[in-house]
Amino acid sequence: MTDLKSAVNPLFLREEDLRQGIELLFYAYRDFTAEPDQMLGRLGLGRAHHRVIYFVGRNPEITVSELLRILRITKQSLSRVLGDLIREGYIAQRKGDRDRRQRLLVLTQTGQDLERQLTENQRQRLARAYREAGASAVEGFRTVLLGIIDEANRPQAMRAGQE
Numbered sequence: 001m002t003d004l005k006s007a008v009n010p011l012f013l014r015e016e017d018l019r020q021g022i023e024l025l026f027y028a029y030r031d032f033t034a035e036p037d038q039m040l041g042r043l044g045l046g047r048a049h050h051r052v053i054y055f056v057g058r059n060p061e062i063t064v065s066e067l068l069r070i071l072r073i074t075k076q077s078l079s080r081v082l083g084d085l086i087r088e089g090y091i092a093q094r095k096g097d098r099d100r101r102q103r104l105l106v107l108t109q110t111g112q113d114l115e116r117q118l119t120e121n122q123r124q125r126l127a128r129a130y131r132e133a134g135a136s137a138v139e140g141f142r143t144v145l146l147g148i149i150d151e152a153n154r155p156q157a158m159r160a161g162q163e
Contacts, residue, residue, distance in 0.1 A: 035121040043088075043114075048073070048081045050118055053107065056091055057115040061104040063096070070156070090114055 036050055055070050056062055068078055082105075085091040090111035096102030107115060130138045149157050 032122055032125060036118040039118060045084065045088075048077065049085060052078070052081050052085060053090060053111060053115050053118065056105045057107050057112065060106050064103045064105065067105065085111070 033047065033050075037047065040046055040050055051071055052067065055067060059066070064078065064082070068075065071078065082091065082093075086093060089108055091105055092108050093103045093105050096104055133141070146154055146157060
């Protein structure tokens with residue numbers, strides 16, 4: 001017999017269904033970031049540093065302006081975080097070949113090692129959840145996440161991992 005309380009009608013979402021989704025996102029994010037947060041804390045770094053390390057690692061030679069567009073933080077905030085990461089030897093920067101005003105960012109070997117360590121637990125969590133949920137649920141999850149992202153930003157998010 002079907003449990004009517006847990007069955008979700010996709011055409012009509014009750015307030016409680018939406019609240020549960022919000023809470024699940026909060027809990028999932030808390031647990032998803034817990035181990036990397038601990039690792040970063042031991043190094044005197046935080047989540048902002050993690051995001052920069054992650055996106056520079058995924059986009060070698062990304063420009064500072066491209067990184068600002070992805071992260072949606074102020075130049076001042078990025079400058080502080082980037083300064084820390086360059087000083088500690090996790091990120092290197094060089095001038096662009098065509099436009100010398102551009103600063104291209106890459107992870108150093110130390111930065112690559114840290115990014116791998118930070119991401120490993122998250123990879124394992126996602127892999128486990130994906131295996132348990134199955135392919136159709138994974139596709140549904142991606143669809144929901146894309147639906148949460150502002151429409152104007154979806155093309156950029158959809159390109160992630162396809163380059």
